[in-house]
Amino acid sequence: MSYKTILVHLDTSVRAHPRLESALALARRFDAYVIGLFAVFEPPPRVFTVMAGTADYYAQHAALRREQRAAIERLFHAELTRAGVSGEWITSDERATVCVPHYARCVDLVVASQDDPNDPDSYVGDHFPETLVMSAGRPVLLIPYTGFFATIGTHAMVAWDGSREATRAVHDALPLLKAAERVTVATIDTASDHAQEERIHGADIAACIARHGVSVEVSSNKAPSNAQAGEMLLSRAADIGADLVVMGGYGHARWQELVLGGATRTFLASMTVPVLMSH
Known part of the structure; x- marks a missing residue:
C-alpha cells in the first residue's frame, strides 16, 4: 500500500x-x-x-x-x-x-x-x-494553523486505545509509518485497564507494525483520575518530539449535531503537529 x-x-x-x-x-x-x-x-x-x-x-x-x-x-x-x-x-x-x-x-x-x-x-x-x-x-x-512543518512523519506517534477507529488509522497510516525513522505507540492506562489482563498495552499493534519493517516502541502512561486523554497525548507528543500523530477520529451525528469524542475534540482544537485521523 x-x-x-x-x-x-x-x-x-x-x-x-x-x-x-x-x-x-x-x-x-x-x-x-x-x-x-x-x-x-x-x-x-x-x-x-x-x-x-x-x-x-x-x-x-x-x-x-x-x-x-x-x-x-x-x-x-x-x-x-x-x-x-x-x-x-x-x-x-x-x-x-x-x-x-x-x-x-x-x-x-x-x-x-x-x-x-x-x-x-x-x-x-x-x-x-x-x-x-x-x-x-x-x-x-x-x-495545524500555527507553525512551520519541515518534516511530517520522521517520528510518528500512534495514539492507541484498541478501538476500531484507532485500528483504521494505524493501517491507513502504514505508508508514513514505514517511511518513518521512529514510531512510538502511545497508550494511556486507566483504572479499568488495570482490571483487565496484565500485559503491555499497545504491544500487539506494535508487533503488527514492526512486521512491516517499522522501528517501533511502546510508551504507556498512567492516567490520573482527573486527566483528559487528549491533553495527555498532546503533552506526550511534545515530550518525545513527534512530528506526526496518528489517531482515530471519534464521533457520530445526533440529529443535526456532530458529537465528537473527547480526545478528537482536543486535538482538533489544540493540535501542535500534523495529525492523521481516520474514522
Whole structure:
C-alpha cells in the first residue's frame, strides 16, 4: 500500500500555500498524483438581495473571489512544476463540507487544515475538519494553523486505545509509518485497564507494525483520575518530539449535531503537529 493519489483542499486562507507545500512534499516522497480542490465559503446571492444597496457589493465580492481563485490556481500549477509532481486542478461551487468528502472517496490521502479562528478566509463551512474526517472514508492529514512543518512523519506517534477507529488509522497510516525513522505507540492506562489482563498495552499493534519493517516502541502512561486523554497525548507528543500523530477520529451525528469524542475534540482544537485521523 502507498499513497498514489493525494487530494489537497485549497482556499484563500493564509495557510493554503503551506498546506499545498505539505501535500507536494508527500507526493514527492510517495511518487503520488496531486489533486488541488478549490472550495471556499460562498454566501448565497439571496442574502445580498434582501437589503437595498447590496447588489453592487455582491458583484464586487464575486469579482474578488474570481481573482483570488485565479491566483491560487496559478500558484498550484507553478508549485507542481517546481516540485516535479503530476496533478490537476478542480474548482467546485458546492459547499466544501459536501464536495471535499465527495472527491476524497477516490483518493488515498486527504490534506486539509485545522480551523484558524484568526483568519476569516479559513472558514469554508461549519465544523469542516471534523465533518471531513467523519464522512470522507479516507485518512485525513490535518495541518495545524500555527507553525512551520519541515518534516511530517520522521517520528510518528500512534495514539492507541484498541478501538476500531484507532485500528483504521494505524493501517491507513502504514505508508508514513514505514517511511518513518521512529514510531512510538502511545497508550494511556486507566483504572479499568488495570482490571483487565496484565500485559503491555499497545504491544500487539506494535508487533503488527514492526512486521512491516517499522522501528517501533511502546510508551504507556498512567492516567490520573482527573486527566483528559487528549491533553495527555498532546503533552506526550511534545515530550518525545513527534512530528506526526496518528489517531482515530471519534464521533457520530445526533440529529443535526456532530458529537465528537473527547480526545478528537482536543486535538482538533489544540493540535501542535500534523495529525492523521481516520474514522
